Amino acid sequence: MLLEVRHVTQYQYEAPVRESVMELWMQPQRSHSQRLVSFELELDPPAKLFSYADAFGNAVYHFDVPQPHDRLTITARAAVETQPPPPTPEHLDIGEWDRLRSDFVRGDNFEFLHPHGFARETPMLHAFMEEHGLNRLRSACPLTAVRELSKAVYGAFGYETGVTRADSPIDHVLEERRGVCQDFAHVMIAICRSWGIPARYVSGYLFTDRKHGDRSDPDASHAWVEVFLPSTRWIGFDPTNNIEAGERHIACAIGRDYSDVPPSRGVYKGEAESQLAVGVSVRRARAAPAEPEFLRVSQTAMPRNGARRPGFSALLQEQQRQQQQQQQQ
Known part of the structure; x- marks a missing residue:
């Protein structure tokens, strides 16, 4: 089954905040029953993305928006080909x-x-x-x-x-x-x-x-x-x-x-309250793509006047907000 996912997360701030630092757990895995055909992340405001594998082998992306902004939008798109898992036995022995x-x-x-x-x-x-x-x-x-x-x-x-x-x-x-x-x-x-x-x-x-x-x-x-x-x-x-x-x-x-593994988690500098909006769609793709498996994330350069990223400890002294992602809603 070939499926397409679109996941949009938007933070709206009542007044401009000075900086945001975020981590994302949104990339579908690669496994025996799941083939990642494509994955793309778009950020508004634009920022340079970095990635690492966490302790459980998950792909994590992180970025810093170091200039004032009153909105942050994260759009993840993926195409995934899934296979039925091997049949599960009816039962196992008591041993x-x-x-x-x-x-x-x-x-x-x-x-x-x-x-x-x-x-x-x-x-x-x-x-x-x-x-x-x-x-x-x-x-x-x-x-x-x-x-x-x-x-x-x-x-x-x-x-x-x-x-x-x-x-x-x-x-x-x-x-x-x-x-x-x-x-x-x-x-x-x-x-x-x-x-x-x-x-x-x-x-x-x-x-x-x-x-x-x-x-x-x-x-x-x-x-x-x-x-x-x-x-x-x-x-x-x-x-x-x-x-x-x-x-x-x-x-x-x-x-x-x-x-x-929240879909997103981060901190920001500023006194403003924020509102979160999340939209997810999962649908069947019309046909299998002809291109080979690829991965693309936005690598937009930082603005020329962008500030340098401060130490993370300084950010922790500001308001910290864990993503209240409506994964469950």
Whole structure:
């Protein structure tokens, strides 16, 4: 399936700010089931882009707008060819729990086995697990347990935007029993890790299809969960829609939770309040492009009178704002 993504993020400031420094986790990954055909970033005001790979191997772009501006617009465009993942077994033998407890598996997946940020155990989470009989799933094989967990999260929470925020703790969605994809992913990750199953957060996009019963917002980015089982390696589960991740999912970045891989995050100098607008579209491409795989990012030169970038520590003394990206809205 060939899909095209357009993701526009715009910050509007009530008065000009003096400088913005941003990081972006928007480039789709390259993997056995996903081919990145093209990727392009456009910035307004223009700025020079730099990139690096973070600790999890994600592509991160960063830039500095060092002159006064009252608006910042980031437009990401991508074309991605996806393939259906290999069929998942119906079940695994009960010995998979022993394999999960091996020193090799635990050492290799240490970061995805322990609480972090929003994905952590709380008394309310334990009560939720007891209420829905999730503790007894440990008597089943791990694959069956994870499938049933995804189904339970899907059934226990209503999908509703505006109830939670990007920085809402896990207890917020557990209390409200409503939320969005980011919240459901954190709940599922925390429970998987409590069982000793490595689980990681996946940020990306979903080509929604109401015929399949998708309840995700088609105009937003998406999040789901991948779990590691020794016999199958990483498998994706989407508790928002009660499906396994497939060719309609486009993965951009993986992390321990949302805080590791927000689509954008940054700081700015200035006293002005800001408003954020986000628009996302994911659609089928009409035909496969003839050109070879390429990557293009804007490399517009800085204005001749552009200021030099100050030390990052100086920026931290100004107002800091983490992207409240409506990944979940």
